[in-house]
Amino acid sequence: MTESSRGPQLEAFAAQLSFPLDPFQVQSCAALEDGHGVLVCAPTGAGKTVVGEFAVHLALETGGKCFYTTPIKALSNQKFNDLTKRYGAGLVGLLTGDQSINSDAPVVVMTTEVLRNMIYASSSALRGLSFVVMDEVHFLADRFRGAVWEEVILHLPEDVRLVSLSATVSNAEEFGAWMETVRGNTTIVVDETRPVPLWQHILVGRRMFDLFDTKAQATSPSARLVIDQELVRHLKQRHALDRHSAWEQRGRGRPGQRGNFRPAPRPEVIARLDEEGLLPAITFIFSRAGCDAALAQCVRSKLDLTAPEQLDEITSIIERHTGELPRADLEVLGYWEWREALERGIATHHAGMLPAFRHTVEELFVKGLVRAVFATETLALGINMPARTVVLEKLVKYNGETHADLTPGEYTQLTGRAGRRGIDIEGHAVVLWTPELDANEVAGLASTRTYPLRSSFRPGYNMSINLIDRMGAAESRALLERSFAQFQADRSVVGLVRGIERNTAALAELREQLGGDDGEYLEYAELRERLKNRERALEREGRVDRRGAATESLNALRRGDVIAIPVGRRSGLAVILEAATDQADPRPLVLTEDKWAGRISSADFNFPAEALGRMRLPKHVDHRTARSRRDLASALRSTGIVAPHGRRSSKRSPAAEDRELATLRRAVRAHPCHTAPNREQFSRVGERYSKLARETESMRQKVAATTNSLARTFDRILALLGERGYIADGKVTEDGRRLRRIYSESDLLVSECLRQGQWRGLAPAELAAVVSAVVYESRSETGYPIVGGPTGPIRHALAETMQIWTGIRADEVRHKLPLTREPDFGFVTAIYNWARGEPLVDALVAAGDHGKALSAGDFVRWCRQVIDLLDQVHDTADDPQLRSAAVKAVKAIRRGVVAVDAA
Incomplete structure (x- = not known):
């Protein structure tokens, strides 16, 4: 876009900046001034927020309003501070759920959920709204919160111009095409150029290697990336030495190890980066415990990255953020160790830290007073903490379910922190070598540019009741069909339909090879396929019968029964600690002879569970403590009960007695083609035909399931809500209006508890304890x-x-709806103690996981979520006593470290 295409407002805005605008910024801002919405996709640190700030400028200059939304409160606070410095406190407000500052201002920064709730409440604040900036709009792929972004995009009034800022995604055109469909004229601007070039390295011991051949890139930037040959030679030598060392170990009668590899200690890695001039650096470690251990390792060493003259400023910043913390809590918060690390220029950054600590680290890092940070990947989300270097210790992380390799998108997001615009001429990404690391794997991550944006939009109870109340069932279905999720689903259908067409043509050719529609070989092939289908169906039926018998037997077990778990990692003796409560899906709580405590299900049994004996249990069993589990497991082993081996179900297989199966087997054997000399040749063609026919039918079923899939889920939700009295004759009832205002993952459960009066009569601290069960989620697999x-x-x-x-x-x-998450009682005692005024240390220990105290940051985070739901209870409950208890509970929780964070 040429300079002459700049409008007067863009000229005026650019004149206020201390830096020239990049071409993509000019293009985006000019489109905004021309009356378009914009979707801007650019790398981390490229300056996308400048486009959002121009929307703020346009709103102020034209007498309109601008809402600037972000996915997390920390980002909202950061943006609020930035805009307040530029435009003054009178023109900028903040709304984050627990903070409301100048909410009537023409520019309001807020979390995206706040805007969604305002839309559903038909808030008067929406009048006069001309721009909405959606920072980090790629968050709509988040499987837990992503639907909020689509709800806002779909519901905003047509005359509001949307400024969508996204990380680089490979399907920007698809996303932009959808935005054009639902929001009208939208300009898509994609820029893949990093403002600060990024160099990739691998650190092998203390030797730093370039990942790619930089000489080849220097002479021909467009050439294909090639791994540096010096790195390849060194790694080959290293692996050869490893093998030789392993052989020597075996020759001496010792088990061979892979080169006895020991990773370089963290202090040595940081010192090496310092020697190379690569600090400040962020080292990503995908666990909080790993970050804390790395910090402790550095503190124990002589590593010191600060100058004596910096200590006064460090101390001042620490005091400003933490001066209001109760002195009695400093020891349990690990304050003194944390402070010593900061004074030496080292820190951690993760969600388990107290927010006041985290904010201190962020400010010190930005000011260059902390030069080495060990962080989890949460830091990569929008927080303004760029570094000269990013270090990755591993390329595997736990994703909540399993340990998985980093994706190219995750690698790019993490390494995108490297290179500070206006400070560094280049950024550096360093991967630490281990024997398991493949340089080609790193090269693939660093050079891949395919990370598509996938919608996570699904209708839920609150969303559905709001849709019905706002626009009725028919319009609601139409809106769901306009979602990005359905847009992507419909596009996938196009490919499936083409596949069906190709397969149909191939099936016609195969039928001809089998003698045509009336041919004997086609008849024989179809007969064999029917036989296979019947065998599969009977096998499934047998599995269902076995699962049903196992389910029935689990429901019959009682506390103290000793059973044998036949299969899986937990096989062996176990004692029932708590009988099953859900008849449809029984999951009794057990303790095994190996000291594991958790819930089992019918999937753990290939035959019915049977009580082999009984064991006396204490009245109260705390399976969360290691000592209790150890004592109980010892008592279980000493009962003398022995787990049976090799047991099988005595029930005959359904296949053995099935008449249809026997008839089909006789028909196959009696068919003329069964004894024909060329049977095998035609049978192979027949198998290809049957397999292709099955695939084609499966594709047809996928098309049927995908088309209008969201609308079908919506209809199922409406049926359930209708049965429970939230909707009647297509209208939202009084109970439904309560559900409209409950924004929780367990929204229907909360609404039912309020409607049925199950939380009435509770004292404030008791109410906080009970409410915590529907928001808290234990970090352990088994929960509480x-x-x-x-x-x-x-x-x-x-x-x-x-x-x-x-x-x-x-x-x-x-x-056939997604299941509401089971309540979790792991925070009940902790929040009860805290709300009654007991010390922080008691609350942290009470919320501990298997003997380990909850972190202060997690404690504050869960307290905030309990406060948020208590506020909703106050706003929606009919009972005056319950409303009063909710207010008092919030006041009781908001003290000490929780009050400091909320300030």
Whole structure:
């Protein structure tokens, strides 16, 4: 775009900046001034937010309003501070759920959820709105919160211009085409140029190698990336030495190890980067414990990255952020160790830290007073903490379910932090070598540019009830069909339809080879296919029967029964600690002879579970403590009960008695083609035909399932809500209006508990404890599903809450809907103690996971979520006592470290 195409507002805006605008910024801003919406996709640090700031400028100059939305509160706070410095406190407001500052200002920064809630509430603040900036719009791919972005995009008034800022995605054109469909005229601007070039390295021991052949790139930038040959030679030598060392170990009668490899200590890695002039650096370690261990390792060493004259400024910043923390809590917060590390220029950054600590680290890092940070990947999300270098210790991380390799998109997001615009002439990404690391794998991650954006939009209870109330069922279905999720699904259908057409043509050719539609070989092939299908169906039926028998037997087990788990990692003896509560999907809580405690299901049994004996249990069993698990496991082993081996179900297989199967087998054997000399040749053609026919039918079913899939889910939700009285005759009832205002992952469960009065009569601290069960989620696999609590009213309310959840789950299974998450009681005692004024250390220990105290950052985060839901209880409950208890509970929780964070 030429300079002459700049409009007067863009000229005026650019004149206020201390740097020249890049071409993509000029193109985006000019499109905005011309009345278009824009979608801007550019790398981290490229300056996308300048386009959002221009929307703010346009709103102020034209007398309109601009909402600037971000995915997380920390980003909202950061943007609020930036805009306040530029435009003054009177023109800029902030709304983040727990903070409301100058909310009537013409420019308001907020989290995306806040805007979604305002839209559903038909807030008067939406009047006069001319621009909405959606920072990090690629968050709509987030499987937990992504739907919020699409809800906003679909619901915003047509005259509001949308400024969507996204990381680089490979399907920007697809996303832009959808935006054009639902928002009208939208200009798509894609820029893949990093403002600061990024160099890729591998650190082998203390030797730093370039990943790619930089000489080849220098002479021909467009040439294909080639791995540096010096690195290849060195790694070959290293592997040869490793093998030789392993052989020597075996020759001496010792087990051979892979070169006895020991990774370089973290202090040595940081010192090496310092020697190369590559600090400040962020080292990504994909676990909080790993980050804390790295920091402790550095503190124990002599590593010191700060100058004496910097200490006063470091101390001042620390005091400003943490001066209001209660002195009695400093020890349990690890304050003194954390402070010593900061004074030496080293820090961690992860979600388990106290927010006040995290904000201190961010400010010190930006000012260059902290030069080495060990962080989890949460830092890569938008927080303004660029570094000269990013270090990756591993290319594998735990994704919540399993350990998985980093994707190219994740690698790019993490290494995108390297290179500070206006400070560094180049950024550096360093991967630490281990014997398992393949240089080609790193090269693939560093050079791949395919990370598509996939929608996570799905209708839920709150969304559906809001849609019905705003526009009725027919218009709601139409809106769902306009979602990006359905847009992508419909595009996938196009490929499936083409595949069906190709397969249909291929099937016609194969039929001709089998003698045509009336040919004997085609008849024989179809007969054999029917036989295979019947065998598969009977095999499935047998599995279902076995699963049903196992389910029935699990429901019959009682506390103290000793059973044998026949298969899987947990096989062996186990004692029932808590009987199953869900008849449809029984999951009794057990303790195994190997000291593992958790829930088992019918999937763990290939025959019915049977009580082999009984064991006396203490009245209260705390399976969360290692000592309790050890003592119980020892008692279980000493019972003398022995797990049976090699048992099989005595019930005959369904196939053995099936008449249809026997008839088909006789028909196949009696068919003329069965004894024909060229049977095998035609059978192979027949198998290809049958396989292709199955694939084609599967594709047809996928097309049928994909078309209008969101609308079908919506209809199932409406059916369930209708049965429960939230909708009647197509209209939202009084109970439905309550559900409209509950924004929680367990929205229907909360609404039912309020409607049925199960939380009435609770004291403030008790209410906080019970409410925590529907927001808290343990980090451990097993969670804390035992109904318990420090007082009788808490235990009663939790039991009633569980009963309501069981009923909702049964309805969801019947309607084929996603299941509401089971309540988790791991935070009950902790929040109860805290709300009653007990010390922080007691609350952290009470919320601990298997003997390990909860981190202060997690504690504050869960307290904030409990406060948020208590606020919703106050706003939606009918009972005055319950509303009053909610207010008092919020006040009781918001003290100490929680109050400092909320300030």
